[in-house]
Amino acid sequence: xxGPITKMMFANTPFDIIETPVYAQRKATGKKPNDQYAxxxxxxxxxxxxxxxxxxxxxxxxxxxxxEDYADFIAYATCWCEFTDNHHNNEDESIFPTxxxxxxxxxxxxxxxxxxxxxxxxxxxxxxxxxxxxxTPARFSGAQLVFLLDEFAPQLHHHLTDEIPRMVALxxxxxxxxxxxxxxxEGNRSAQALSKTGAMIFFLxxxxxxFEEGLWKNWPPIPGLVRWSILKTLGRWHVxxxxxxxxxxxxxxxxxxxxx
Numbered sequence: 155x156x157g158p159i160t161k162m163m164f165a166n167t168p169f170d171i172i173e174t175p176v177y178a179q180r181k182a183t184g185k186k187p188n189d190q191y192a193x194x195x196x197x198x199x200x201x202x203x204x205x206x207x208x209x210x211x212x213x214x215x216x217x218x219x220x221x222e223d224y225a226d227f228i229a230y231a232t233c234w235c236e237f238t239d240n241h242h243n244n245e246d247e248s249i250f251p252t253x254x255x256x257x258x259x260x261x262x263x264x265x266x267x268x269x270x271x272x273x274x275x276x277x278x279x280x281x282x283x284x285x286x287x288x289x290t291p292a293r294f295s296g297a298q299l300v301f302l303l304d305e306f307a308p309q310l311h312h313h314l315t316d317e318i319p320r321m322v323a324l325x326x327x328x329x330x331x332x333x334x335x336x337x338x339x340e341g342n343r344s345a346q347a348l349s350k351t352g353a354m355i356f357f358l359x360x361x362x363x364x365f366e367e368g369l370w371k372n373w374p375p376i377p378g379l380v381r382w383s384i385l386k387t388l389g390r391w392h393v394x395x396x397x398x399x400x401x402x403x404x405x406x407x408x409x410x411x412x413x414x
Contacts, residue, residue: 165400276306363405
């Protein structure tokens with residue numbers, strides 16, 4: 155259960171942000187690895203961290219949202235659901251089958267699929283709750299939202315963390331898997347499916363460009379001017395939603411709106 159209001163509340167807890175394999179290897183060796191598996195797994199970490207920052211921002215603010223802000227907060231949390239659902243559907247339907255086909259090992263991704271099943275019921279219950287209060291925001295309960303998150307968020311975070319070393323371990327297949335190409339291609343396809351004034355803006359507003367000493371400041375690979383234009387145009391459609399985001403428009407972690 156989230157604690158009382160505290161000063162300087164950020165979305166880096168209660169669920170830990172994940173370290174990228176590239177950053178970990180750079181710390182250990184002093185140089186960035188030239189390894190498609192570490193690079194691909196690191197991109198996956200960046201996506202997972204968007205989910206985690208979003209999760210933390212919802213979890214920590216839910217009990218502190220004012221009634222006049224319920225509608226915006228419900229919409230923001232719904233964007234998190236869309237982004238998270240899009241990511242895992244893309245894994246189930248495309249990334250995992252492609253990896254299985256390229257390795258020739260049927261069932262190689264079964265552990266990841268099983269972990270998806272471990273949190274999907276609770277995730278769907280949260281989505282149903284948000285849908286049920288969207289038309290009548292006055293019925294929203296922060297305590298109920300936190301209860302629903304507690305039912306599945308630990309399993310979700312475990313999966314988001316656990317998937318990364320398994321992806322790195324696929325390096326045993328060498329060039330048989332075009333891992334970096336798979337992740338980049340499917341990532342682009344997944345992004346195209348996001349609602350442009352909803353989950354796409356959610357993605358950008360929960361991407362920390364200063365993460366790991368700014369190592370990933372050019373990810374996603376969108377020119378700075380284009381990113382700025384997206385946030386200043388499409389991001390204005392539902393400007394109230396993004397008050398609850400973990401990062402500001404410049405891509406820096408910001409104090410959470412509700413509770414500070």
